[in-house]
Amino acid sequence: MKSVDWLIIDWGTTNFRAFAMNKEGVLVSKTERPLGLLQVKNNQFSSSLKVVLEGWLGEYQHLPILMAGMVGSAQGWIDTCYVETPTSINKLARKSHSFKLPWGAQATIIPGVRYRSPLGNFDVMRGEEVQLFGLQTLESKANFVALFPGTHCKHMQINANKLSSFTTFMTGELFSILLNHSILGAGLPKQQDSLNAFKKGISESNKKPLTNQLFYTRTHRLFADIDETEVSEYLSGLLIGEELKTLTTKNIYLVGDNKLCSRYQKACQILEIQVSVIDGDDVFLNGMLQIKKALNDEK
């Protein structure tokens, strides 16, 4: 482990992932633990981290650590507040919070980002902003739209190299609770892939208010307009359709894990939206590398 020079940590509500990087910013080793915020009791963040690092790297006392995610929220280790849009990677670096760990090494937490919509509502995120700027430096584009599918999907708008606005859609979480806790998922057999049911969901989305439209998931099943095994696909299409039909561009980036991105990619194909799919981990590490450079430039 001699070549490890610094550490990157993605510390979220349910997951903990750590990446050991060398001086050139190349990944040397990584680890993942079931140590999300919900698992850390009584604010034992530094001792939890110490246990992971001892088991994983042994020698780690001198390594500086860069962290992002919900670890910087009010429910996390240190509440780092939010940077307001429009924002750049330099602003994120400038507003990040550095402190000394009990074993002497330096830790830095990247702040979240907040956007106030013209209607006065706030959107917030923690973690995706790092991926976004990682993507931006990889692609060298000043203006684009990027989607980050997930529990709470983020649609981000980059204008003149700055993150100018973003919107959150609770698509993933709604899908999950509707399927697991509502009448729509009650008594379903094992679900199967179905492009037809997914397409039907997309085509029917946004034609009616969602609280009404969702009920057709029930009646389609009742009258065999969709098969019992395809309810999940129809519902997925309905919710992703509601989200994608808000887009005003026909050209986007999709950032995230393969499985979810390929579902969104299929939806975009149906809606004739051009897509570039980007691996979420790649741009996360690159984003952290860029933030590290920006932090060093400031010194």
Place this chain on the structure above:
Amino acid sequence: MKSVDWLIIDWGTTNFRAFAMNKEGVLVSKTERPLGLLQVKNNQFSSSLKVVLEGWLGEYQHLPILMAGMVGSAQGWIDTCYVETPTSINKLARKSHSFKLPWGAQATIIPGVRYRSPLGNFDVMRGEEVQLFGLQTLESKANFVALFPGTHCKHMQINANKLSSFTTFMTGELFSILLNHSILGAGLPKQQDSLNAFKKGISESNKKPLTNQLFYTRTHRLFADIDETEVSEYLSGLLIGEELKTLTTKNIYLVGDNKLCSRYQKACQILEIQVSVIDGDDVFLNGMLQIKKALNDEK
């Protein structure tokens, strides 16, 4: 119990209610049991019913029974199918299903109703149609709109004395699963009444796609735009607002129980919709009485 002439049963998914009526159609006695469809095992409907009647009335063998609700669904006692809109009370009576009970008495199940929207989607109901026609004969109106708040709220349109169309909104169920199973309800303190938070929810509803708008329930709480104790009221306003803003009339009936109707009534006041509130039980019993008369006229 000599004066009891016939029985009315409202048999739903989670509730069983029975009403003993005299010859003049006046309520003599009623009972309620935790004997919804979900509690009746192995299709033991007639033996379950027998146990209730023996305990409640003793002598019941000669009494004809009129039933409505999910008891007539595929998951119920006998699948009575659906009558198509436009429909009248006479059509409901004509299409109801009569059969002999093991103890010799006659039972009749009122069918459900189905509406096919111009987009080709189906809405369905079982039980509310009885209340609707009970309301109609009480009010003697040929054209009106009636709302039946609940787990799945129904908006019904009466034209020329017939039920011409209706729409289902999953307002109640969405409210419940969002509060109990999503991040919006996570870690909330005891909730309190708040007209302001309810108003805010109504005023913000339908401005954005719901999958996006719902997330503001989270950020309003995060930034103290609404109090921790008022999240439930805001969410209720958001979902009821989405529903009520689809109305094209400014004059409606609200049918149901007091608590839920008074919540909808408040929302209508805010949206300047004129409301007549009608007790759900009254119009249910009256609807069953009218159906009984129609059945007798046919003989």
